[in-house]
Structure formats: structure tokens, C-alpha cells
Amino acid sequence: MNEKITILTPSYNRAHTLPNLYKSLLLQDNQNFEWLIVDDGSKDNTKELVNSFCKDEKIKITYLFQKNGGKHSAINTGIKKIENSITFIVDSDDVLTEDAISSIYKYWPIVVEKNLIGISFLRGYSVNKAIGDEFPKQMMIENFNKIRYKSSFNWGDKAEVVSTLKLRETPFPIYEGENFMSEGVVWKQLARKGDSLLVSQIIYITEYLEDGLTKSGRRLLLNNPLGAMLNSKLAMTKEFEMKVRIKNTMLYVAYGFFAKKTAREIVIGSNQNILTMAFLPFGWGIYRFWRKKYEI
Known part of the structure; x- marks a missing residue:
């Protein structure tokens, strides 16, 4: 693999937001990167738009189209294609600060040297306002599972830059009939392979759209209960810490019933029988x- 960055962008019907991301890539103060767009079955003019980007010949762009399977499926597809050693997942409705790429190269x-899984930078609502808490130090090495799930720490969305090889070794599971899975499924498993470098610097600006995945909230999880079960199970x-284990045990059970599992199947599948039976x-x-509230 080359010691180079691939920006991986899963996209579904985002022809109206991709130009903003494209413009932010053109403004990077370091142009040593490639952009891989995985079109997850879009029905808008995404393909034609990306073709127009390619004709500009300003940055290297690769476009892949797949049948709609969800963001997690598109990430799996992209990781199989990437040849560079560094992967930076950037959503199709977000933008990067001008120093994003140079900052990654600075810290990589x-x-x-430390054989880490990658870097967590800050995301921001703006260049001056971070999403969630900033890290306790400007730069620190810590395990994702230990700091992300501390009840006293508001993690929020972060800008995750990860070793391509480690991502390839930890693909998202695919459940038939489900088209959403929390990225936490992969991050929790990656954390069991090593620590991350945490850098308190905003390199990624996020706008939460009304039709975006984040805004879809609980209903999205309830409609994809097997993936939600797995995400909770991994935090049991x-x-x-015990507060986190208990919370996720109750969520795991609730999602299990939405997945039409029996109580016995839920307990046995948890690998935490005593904890699961108790809650x-x-x-x-x-x-x-939830069944009453969301009329599911």
C-alpha cells in the first residue's frame, strides 16, 4: 500500500450537496489524496455530476455504483477498492477545512510509529464550534472504547482517519433486509485491536440535514434491529463501565424483540447471560x- 490518503465518500441521492464537498477538496493546501465516491444506488444525477468533476481533472476521482444497501455496505465496497494505506471517511453532505489533508499527514x-489504528480529529458545526466535547489534551493516545463510552464524556461525531488494512480486516456485517448499521459496530471492534491518536483540532464541518441518517434517529434503528442489537451487544x-453495560443490555433486549427474537434467543445470543437475564x-x-410510540 502507498502511504497516501483516500477520502471515501458513501453517497445516496446527494447530488445537491456533493459540489460543496468537492469545492472543499479543491481548496486543500495539500493535494496528495484521492477521492473515492461509492454511489449507493442513487436515483438522482449523482453519476453525471461526478463525471463533470472528473472532466475538470483537478483531483483524482474514482466513482463506483452499487445497488442500494446502506452506508455501511457502501463503506465495505469502498474499502475493498482502496489501495492507499490511509482511509478518511467523509460524508457526502459535509465539507473539510483547508488544512484537513495536511493535518492528517502531520500526525500520521x-x-x-506507535502501531495505532488511526486518528480521531474533531468535527465541528463550524471551524470554531466543535461537536461534542473536545479531548482532554491537544494530542493524546487512548483507546476508543475507554474514552468514547465514559458517561462523563460527550463524544459526539468525530472525524475518523483509519488504517485501510485494519478497516479491511473489520468489515461491517451485512444482514439481509437491513440497510443501516451504526458505525460504532466497526469502531468498537477496531478499538480491540489497538489505540487511537486523538487530536483536538477541527478538520471536518458537519451540517445535519433533515433527511440525513443522524436526523432519522431511533426509528432507523428500530427498522434495522439486527444491526442495532449487534451495536449494543458489543458494549455489554x-x-x-457498568452504567454503559446496563444501558446497552436493555437496548440489546429491546432491539431483540423488534427483531422478533424469543427471550431465550436474546439471552443465549448475548454471550452475557446473567446480565441479560437480569435486565x-x-x-x-x-x-x-417504543412499539407504541413509533407505531411499529
Whole structure:
């Protein structure tokens, strides 16, 4: 692999936002990167738009089209294609600061030297306002699972730059009939392979659109319960503090019932039988409440 960055952008019907991301890429103070767009079955003019970008011949762009399978599926597709050693996942409705690429190159030697999984930079609502808490230090090495799931820390969305090889070793599971899965499924498993470099610097600006995945909230998880179960199950192990384990156990149970699992199947599948049995009634109560609230 080349010690170079690939910006991976999964996209679905985002022809109206991609030009903003494209413009921010053209403004990078370091142009040593490639842009890979995985079109997840868009029905708008995404393909024609990307072709117009390619004709500009200003940056190297690769376009892949796949049948709609969800963002997690598009990421899997992209990772298989990437030949560069560094992957930066950037959503199709967001933009980068002008120093984003140069900042990654500045800190990446530490990732290589310490055999880390990657770098977590800050995302911001603007260049001056971070999403979630800033890290305790300007630069620190920490395990994602230990800091992300501390009850006292508001993680928020971060800009994740990851080793392509490690991402390829940890693909998203694919469940038939489900087209959404939290990225936490991969990040939790990656954290079990090593620590990350955390840098308190905003390099990524996010706007939460009304039709975006983040805004879709709980209903999206309830409509994709197997992936939601897995995400919760991964936070039920002893590496997490007890508050986190209990919360995710109840969520795991609730999503299990939405997935039409029996209580026995939910308990056995958890690999945390005692914990799951203890909080099974609470998870059932959450399931009943959500089923009524969301009319599912």
C-alpha cells in the first residue's frame, strides 16, 4: 500500500450537496489524496455530476455504483477498492477545512510509529464550534472504547482517519433486509485491536440535514434491529463501565424483540447471560414503550 490518503465518500441521492464537498477538496493546501465516491444506488444525477468533476481533472476521482444497501455496505465496497494505506471517511453532505489533508499527514507518522489504528480529529458545526466535547489534551493516545463510552464524556461525531488494512480486516456485517448499521459496530471492534491518536483540532464541518441518517434517529434503528442489537451487544462486555453495560443490555433486549427474537434467543445470543437475564424485563418494557410510540 502507498502511504497516501483516500477520502471515501458513501453517497445516496446527494447530488445537491456533493459540489460543496468537492469545492472543499479543491481548496486543500495539500493535494496528495484521492477521492473515492461509492454511489449507493442513487436515483438522482449523482453519476453525471461526478463525471463533470472528473472532466475538470483537478483531483483524482474514482466513482463506483452499487445497488442500494446502506452506508455501511457502501463503506465495505469502498474499502475493498482502496489501495492507499490511509482511509478518511467523509460524508457526502459535509465539507473539510483547508488544512484537513495536511493535518492528517502531520500526525500520521505517530500512528505508524506507535502501531495505532488511526486518528480521531474533531468535527465541528463550524471551524470554531466543535461537536461534542473536545479531548482532554491537544494530542493524546487512548483507546476508543475507554474514552468514547465514559458517561462523563460527550463524544459526539468525530472525524475518523483509519488504517485501510485494519478497516479491511473489520468489515461491517451485512444482514439481509437491513440497510443501516451504526458505525460504532466497526469502531468498537477496531478499538480491540489497538489505540487511537486523538487530536483536538477541527478538520471536518458537519451540517445535519433533515433527511440525513443522524436526523432519522431511533426509528432507523428500530427498522434495522439486527444491526442495532449487534451495536449494543458489543458494549455489554467487561471492558466498559457498568452504567454503559446496563444501558446497552436493555437496548440489546429491546432491539431483540423488534427483531422478533424469543427471550431465550436474546439471552443465549448475548454471550452475557446473567446480565441479560437480569435486565430482560426492563428491555421488554422499553420495547413495549417504543412499539407504541413509533407505531411499529
